[in-house]
Amino acid sequence: MVEDNDTFAPGFILLGFTNREDLQVMCFVLFLAIYAVTLIGNLVVFTLIRINSCLHTPMYFFLSHLSLLDVCYSSTIIPQALWNFLVEKKVVSFVRCATQLFSFATCATTECYMLAAMAYDRYMAICNPLLYSVVMSRRLCVGMLAGAYLAGVISSTIHTVSIFRLPFCRSKRINHFFCDGPPLLALSCSDAHANEAVVSAVVGFNILSTTVFILVSYLSVLSTVLQIRSAAGRHKAFSTCASHFVSVVLYYGSAVFIYLHPGSGRSLEHDKVVSTLYSVVVPMLNPLIYSLRNTDMKKAMRKAKGRVLSSLSTHGSWPPCRGEKG
Incomplete structure (x- = not known):
């Protein structure tokens, strides 16, 4: 009877992680904390780069847009998940589900190409430093950024x-906490092999092409760095790439596991847990990785902190008494 009622439901039902109320409360608190850290961290990075003229370089141009993208990325998923933790009927309409899938896929694909653009930037900075300022012009950076978003929109469309041209005449229960491709394909009552092949081909092309590009860029960087005789020079070159490489490994590792392993042997329960890594955790970790590993970001944070404290001490304190040194 439950299956029949689900079949005629006006939308989809997101099963989430658990039906236990105590665990749902814990999940709500955890996701809310992650979302708050994600928003604050990424907006701080974005603001620091915008207000600090020393960070107006191609590397930080892409990093600022990566932070903005991570805000949009997490905002397509976490608010819906938070709402579902609080309500009994976790129903999402067809239109809203399709919109969430489209927005999520756009952000995910754009981030792949953004990380590839950042890898190319590091390649030019370390392997061709004399041509760096000429090649990495603002026009090229804006063009690469626009190309990343265009690829994201085309791919997500x-x-x-x-997925949504398929008939969903089975149970409308999505074994996930948001509208993702694999659990939606599992609900189709028709032969979805062709559609699954199209989705896998598109996602596979995006992931593999950008992965190869990133690996080639970093192998070239590694080869150049190893030729630097100065230990301080090698350390500086490695430190400028370390944070970006950590972010790439976290993001691509979990995404490849979800989308590029065989559908017949997959477990939606495992997919649901692993997908939290690239859809929820990575957007939170990115600003921490870049701010903790990057010397320029640390300097910008200290400078901003000094300005705030100076402003507070100037405008928020009592004026000194006469005869007292101020």
């Missing part, structure tokens, strides 16, 4: 249309 194909992704969303391929």
Whole structure:
């Protein structure tokens, strides 16, 4: 009877992680804390880069947009998840589900190409430093950024249309905490192999092409760095790439596990847990990784902190008494 009622439901039902109320409260608190840290961390990074003229370089241009993208990325998923932790009927309409899938796929694909652009920037800075300022012009950076978003929109359109043109005449229960591709494909009552192949081809092309590009860029960087005789020079070169490489490994590792392993042997329960890594945790960790590992970001944070404290001491304190040194 539950299956029949779900079949005629006006939308989808997101099963989430658990039905236990105490665990749902814990999940709500955890996701809310992660979302708060994600918003604050990424907006701080974005603001620091915008207000600090020393950070107006191609590397930080892409980093600022990566932070802005992570805010949009997490905002397509976490608010819906938070709402579902609080309500009994976790129903999401067809339109809202399709919109969430489209927005999520756009942000995820754009981030792949953004990370590739950042890898190319590091390649030019370390392997071709004399040509860096000429090649990495503002026009090229804006063009690469626009290309990343265009690739994201095209890919997500194909992704969303391929899934939502299928008939969903089985149970409308999505074994996930948001509308993702694999659990939606599992609900189709028709032969979805062709659609699954299209989705896998699009996602596979995006992941593999950007992965190869990033690996080639960093192998070239590694080769150049190892030729630097100065230990201080090698350390500086490695430190400028370390944070970006850590972010790439976390993001791509979990995404490849979800989308590029065989569908017949997959477990939606495992996918649900692993998908939290690239969709929820990585956007939170990115600003921490870049701010903790990057010397320029640390300097910018100290400078901003000094300005805030100076402003507070100037405008928020009592004026000194006469005869007292101020």
